[in-house]
Amino acid sequence: MSTEPVTEQRQAEWAERAVRESAAGQPDDPGTPYAGREQQVLARIERARRRRPVVREERITLAHGSGGKATHTLIDAVFLEAFRNPLLAPLEDGATLSLGTARAVFTTDSFVVNPLFFPGGDIGDLAVNGTVNDLAVCGARPLYLSAGFILEEGFPVADLRRITASMSAAAKAAGVSIVTGDTKVVERGKADGCYITTAGVGLIDRPALGPPPEGSPGLSISGARPGDAVVVSGPIGEHGAAIMVARGEFEIEADLASDTAPLHDLVAALLDALPTQVRTMRDATRGGVATILNEVATGSEVAVVVEETAVPVRAEVTGVCELLGIDPLYVACEGRFVAVVDGAYADRALQALHGHPLGRGAAVIGRVVADPAGLVLLKTTFGGTRIVDLLVGDPLPRIC
Amino acid sequence: MRFVDEYRDAGMARALAAEIAARCEPGRRYTFMEVCGGHTHTIYKHGLEDYLPETVTLAHGPGCPVCVIPMGRVDDAVHIAEQPGVILTSFGDMMRVPGGRGSFFDAKAAGADIRMVYSPLDALKIARANPDRRVVFMAIGFETTAPSTAMTVLRAAAEGLDNFSVFCSHVLIIPAIKAILDSPDMRLDGFIGPGHVSTVIGCEPYEFIAREYGKPLVVAGFEPLDILQSIHLLLGQLAGGRAEVENQYARVVPWHGNRVALEAIGKVMRLRPHFEWRGLGFIADSALGMADEYAAFDAERIFDLPGIRVADPKACQCGEVLKGVLKPWECKVFGTACTPETPIGTCMVSSEGACAAYYDFGRFSRERVREATRS
Structure with missing residues (x-):
């Protein structure tokens, strides 16, 4: 036991470990055509960035939901690792599938926006438009959507009606139908009002986006x-x-x-x-x-x-x-x-x-x-x- | 956008850059330190170094509030957050700063109630709304933020709130600059003085730098043209053989500072005999604690803190970076073991930290980019 708590000092184990692991994974320096020490450091960093990402955290933090580096790391190291297949691997906004002779795009998106209602829209039209847009940017004509609701005990039915009304209007505007769905309710405090997950299917019916070699690479x-x-x-x-x-x-x-x-x-x-x-x-x-x-x-x-x-x-x-x-x-x-x-x-x-x-x-x-x-x-x-x-x-x- | 665009005008920047180049003596190299992290951020965010001659180097100083918080202090704050009934409130910048046992984000994910606030007054609001909880504000920053902490404590005292306290980790800029001036590695030609801090302390406290150390200092604003103009003024002083304190940011900074703000600090806080700075070690008379009269609001006295120092990892060179001795990329672990995603050193955490600014904004070869983008 130390008698001088003020001067007691210990090591940050995680930091020493991170330094060791990083040094161990360091490939040999192949050199760079650009002279100068800074350039070599930049080249070393680029190599470090190309290494497979590792999730260091023991628990999920809000950063994992940001869409930035932490999200990419989580997707790569956890989801892609577990589900790896050729359709998922490119990590496009949706997966392009061959169904018989047809080419379809399949995608899903979850919505947890706070507040639920905001100027210009609400969680309902967001949930429809988000999935419609993921299908559209993959080159597909959006056709059918699913809608899953996770509701918190005590959530006003009037608010749910407002949300479903705007989903219905958004679906109509986008020319899609919501054809299947699911409802779950969790105890008060276990969710924040209403979360929605939508999935969507669309068809690629433009020959130019068809499978190669007939069309472009897509x-x-x-x-x-x-x-x-x-x-x-x-x-x-x-x-x-x-x-x-x-x-x-x-x-x-x-x-x-x-x-x-x-x-x-x-x-x-x-x-x-x-x-x-x-x-x-x-x-x-x-x-x-x-x-x-x-x-x-x-x-x-x-x-x-x-x-x-x-x-x-x-x-x-x-x-x-x-x-x-x-x-x-x-x-x-x-x-x-x-x-x-x-x-x-x-x-x-x-x-x-x-x-x-x-x-x-x-x-x-x-x-x-x-x-x-x-x-x-x-x-x-x-x-x-x-x-x-x-x-x-x-x-x-x-x-x- | 009005009142902002004027300070980011590329035409004026080019004109000023030409004058800067003309003021540089051929063959002479210049190194100026921007003390404040806000300046570091501006320099990288706008790509300001593109306008400087190769002979002018900017060294990034210690003025990033979260960068100077030692790991042991983060652990102490996490310890507070883990006590029953506690809500720890903190500026967002602090959330990712790693301690010996992880960051506030890690502690939050493990169940501690840690909330981000934009002002200490928001922490006070949380205290009012949760009378059965103990609300602690993690107070960080230089003289820029200390007055708002002090004012908040005064407000809490006036309201008779008994569930609010402050974990006071405010630091002072002058002792930090003095530590750099006294450092044997010091090779600076002048300082770009911190604008926000100076709105509170004014320009007089810097005069010893010109008088005793013979170095010019120009208090600068935070827009890119402010910084270019300050460099121009520094070069003008050097060319004329002068060493003075000049105020480029007179539109905001009063020469004698803000008396009301200084009085609030003086009333609520007291000078600590010494305080540990990340990477710089203990510096005497360099930080503020709570005054005895406000002991009831002092988290250090309310909670039993472990107070264990955590050594900086051996490979970590934050101290040299904070003193401007090393460029961020010269640190051994920069960009490999230490990245914004998994920072080891605090300079990599805050957007005002020199390493994060360089990594996020400046991590490219100007030579290669010039080639690639030539049109």
């Missing part, structure tokens, strides 16, 4: 190549900013509404104009546009260069983000997608998007280059250059 997160253009379908970050304000934690008032909307029609307009020139699309939900761009950069082994001045952001969103110290590039949208298209067709893509009410604010925000592969670079408004990395944690849990 839409794939690994399809981006140098020379491609990066497009967003409208101003970013409105859903997330609206939720932040709606929570009332910050005593900020702003004229903001969620951008939640079904994107199937807008996606169809783009694919009609560019049947084989769209490489990949993703709807920019949790983690925002920045997360999608990182997925493109790592999935396609390319660099993405974004011009900050070209990124459409409404002044209200910029204002809220500036006050809270959050970058709009990471703020969730629920009615916007990012598309990577053949650079020669960027203007045609914009033309097609601008012709649709949901795509009026579409813009080319950047381009794809070869090097340095795996990184997203931002040319800032100020005129400097920086990286846009995946976020580790979540500036705002339970956004959708």
